[in-house]
Amino acid sequence: MTAACGRMVRLFPAPPEEVAVEGTWLADRLHEQSGPERPFVYASFVCSLDGRIALRDPATGTGRLPAVLASASDFRLLLELQAQADCVITHAGYMRDIAAGRLDDILQVGRPEPGADLARWRLENGLSAQPAVVIASASLDFTVPSSLARNGQRVIVATGHGAPADRLEALRRQGHEVIEAGDGSSVEGGPLVRALGLRGFRSLYLLAGPRLFDTALRDGVLSRLYLTTTHRLLGGEAFDTMLAGPALGDAGVRLRLSSLHYDPMVPDGPGQCFTRLEGPAATAS
Template identity: 65%
Template sequence: MTARMLRLFPGPPEEIALDGAYLAHRLHERGSAGRPLVYASFVASLDGRIALRDPATGESRLPAGLVSGNDFRLFQELQAQADCFVTHGGYLRDLAAGRLDDVLQVGTQEATRDLARWRADNGLAPQPALVIASASLDFPMPDSPARHGQRVVIATGAAAPAERVAQWRAAGHEVLAVGSGASVEGGPLVDELGRRGLRSIYLLTGPRMLDTMMRGHRLSRLYLTTAHRLLGGESFHSMLAGPELGDAGRLRLCALNYDASAPDGTGQFFAHFEPRPA
């Protein structure tokens, strides 16, 4: 049976199908090469945790029951609309260590073949380009992008280690300097990707990238799943970590849906927001 959810806003309340709900947003058509549409997604608990951190090792983990199958389906629908994924070196290190699953491709499993067909029907490349943001440039390159024919670009700051920049370029990878320090800055990164013809950019990253995108006024849309549970924990990650954003953090609610079935029967909200105009 196809999963259903209740659309609460904009109203009036109406039951809708979950499959296809985010594909209907057609994000790949909303951006342009001159002004790419940049979007991010997070899953959080009611007390604002997106992950828990082991104080002894510093390793992060997703708590059991925070992510559901319905949420993952909508995550994959967001992936399907991207010209480009932005990930980071920390994810690639966790991937190589077996702590996280590989989510760098679209429609490669039998259950998601419909998303591969959707990309083809909508004129998108078989796979999004992959941008790896890293200040240290110290990460393992996974083999899945090469196997699936993905274009890979490495983004770093102007003060990144010169020897590692040279190593990655010698290995045949394009390296962009898009920040005045060691780290990537959101504004220069988006501008550079726009010049390369990318129109829809999905941030598969964490709090630091969200922060720089918000401060640079480059985030177009934020998708947030809120699992109806409290996690607690003394060491954790939230969506942002850093100085106050001020007015740059003002968002307006565009849609709110309620899924009563998951995770674990406690329910979850699916919402998306856009920056409030200045």
């Protein structure tokens, strides 16, 4: 079976079927999956066959997703996940990257161009024009991007009870809503998700890195993981994987496969698998 450009093969659930990439994750209707008082929390990563989500520059220690792992298909699917969020949870590291011009600002649905149709999709499907944005930080050393105010997006800063009091006060004076969710200076997944649920959010997209993913998984609030595996081995001694914390016990944490798609063409030939896995919060409900 071959998949043309922009198409891929659904391998699981059987029987295999050729489908368009566009619309595949939108069909999940994540904004309608929450339980009472329990938002639906989902995350996504792109990784290599040897489990790297980023390689670190030995000189600076800065990590980056190598361009050879990425494709137009996985970016489109990421934008479809973001389009279904009533709240995107991200972090101060991304704010610093935006401010320094190291990464593009993708905090608005419908921008950049490959997702232009998604802004209309949100409105047609009962979501607000743009998602609220949670920025997690222990240091509180970041600037809120001006694009959020320009687009009327609600901004919530999440931090721990031990966060620097002067910076917390400064953020409050600027009019930003603050959630203190965590006993130390870091944000803990369980308290954050409960606080956002109380504010009425239903679909929370973790557009974040290993630390937030780790705490959401450990606290049992992760409902679903969307994992893109690019069929390349990277090696390297300094790298990141999806998790930041200590071992998860002898048995680890089990995620249940609910769908598997394969695109043999991207990026540049080696192919990618798009795996949808149900997390502890989905299994518990």
